[in-house]
Amino acid sequence: MQMKFTCPDCGVQMKFDEETGGLRCPSCSRTEQTEGYEKDFIKYYHVKQLKEFGDEEARLYVCRSCGMKLVTNNRTALKECYFCGGAMTIGERLSGDLMPTGIIPFSISEKKARKAFSKWFLKVKFAPREFKVKKRDFKCHAVYLPAWLFQFRGQGEAMLHATRSKEGVDEEDKEKIIETEHYDLYRRFDLGFDRIPVCASGKIEERFLEALEPYDFSKLKEFDLYSDFGIPAEQYSLMDEKAEKRAKKRVQELMDEYLLSTGENYEEVKPVEREYQIGKAGTEYIWLPVWFVSIEPGDNEYLFVMNGQTGKVAMDPPYNPVKIFIAGGLGVTFAFLLIRIIVLLSGGSLI
Ligand SMILES: [Zn+2]
Structure with a gap:
């Protein structure tokens, strides 16, 4: 950390003081407030080595x-x-491509997934008529979604400006007054960010994964080529360097949130100066369980997805805007709560 803070009394550069966890002026010994100092070093519980498929192991x-x-x-x-239901070309052997280090197994069975979908469809009051399909018309597939999982260490040093006000009464004219006290707060912290996921799929956008989250990463287990590889996975298309940039941005936002939270006891808190150092501590390539259900009502094709661990659903329900308009406010709220526009694949167009 290279941030420079000068002593307000004598203008000398203040130094970090291990003893108090705050700043101390070497000249006049003035110290700055030390609230919010966190010495929360992460225990990096596992930093995995990325693995590759060998010959004859994958297609x-x-x-x-x-x-x-x-x-x-x-x-x-x-x-x-x-x-899309299109024909697949005969599989080439994959060797030297990344093999997942971890996998979250499916907890939702196909039966459960189908049942949840039929139940949900019944609830879609505003769906166009052709959308009310029967169970047997579903095409249900289990697939693993590729994702990167990052661990970061984020160190920060910052100066915040904060205020605190109190009401008082002026001694002379007995009028009510508000006194505002201003504070300069020094913060220094060291945080661990354990599992920041970034979707590595080429077909599915990042927001799709966000809609399916959260996954319970405590159930993440080591990938076993023989027992865990009965279900296909989408091949990763986003490489780790690009994914890391996205994850880092997220970590920066989380550090900002943390920094402001250290000023919770004040009324107004603003960062005056801040400096972060974010270092990657580990990368994992993992597979997440997903159920895909596609329906072909008439000429349109729709795709629905479900978190294979929790049953949480992300989809495009094709709703009829005229019906929603007639149903009024309540219907609109209902639709907005459930609708999350995620994927539009070939042939599928939303009304
Ligand atoms: Zn296709």
Whole structure:
């Protein structure tokens, strides 16, 4: 940390003081407030080495119509694309490509996923008629979604300006007055950010993963090529360097939030100066369980997704805006609560 703070009394550069965890002027010994100093060093519980598939361990299938890339074990053949229903080209052997270090197993069965979808459809009061499909019309596929998981260490040093006001009475004319006290607060912290996920899928956008979150990462287990590889996974397309940039941005936002939270006892808190150092502590490449359900009502095609661990749903319900308009405010609220526009794949257009 290279931030410079000069002593308000004598103008000499103040130094960090281990004893108090605050700043001390070497000349006049003035100290700055030390509230909020955190010495919360993370215990980096596991920093994984990325692994690769060996020869004959995995195959890559590519969809001829949408370009979707799915990875399977060398015993599984895929004919139809999970996303668009297009034909898949015969899988090439994958070797030297990344193998996940961790995996979250499915807890939601296909039966449960289908049931949840039918139940949900019944609730979609504003769906166009053709959308009310029966169970057997669903195409239900389990697939793993590729994601990066980052661990960061974030160190920060900052000066905040804060105020505190109190009401009083003026001695002379007995009028009410408000006295405001101003504070300069020094903060220094060291934080650990454990599992910052970034979606590595090429077909699914980041916001899709956000809509399916949270995943319970305590259930993350080491990937076993023999017991965990019965279900295909989408091949990663976002590389770790790009994903790291996104994750770092998120960490910076979290550090800002933390910094402001250290001034909770004041009325108004503003950062005057701040400096962060964010260092990556570890990377994992993982697979997250997802159920994809596609429906083909008439000429349109829609895709629905469900978190395979928790059952949380993210989808595009094709609703009818005229019906919503007639139903008024309540209906609109209902629709907004449930609707999250996530993916529009080939042929699918929202009304
Ligand atoms: Zn496809």
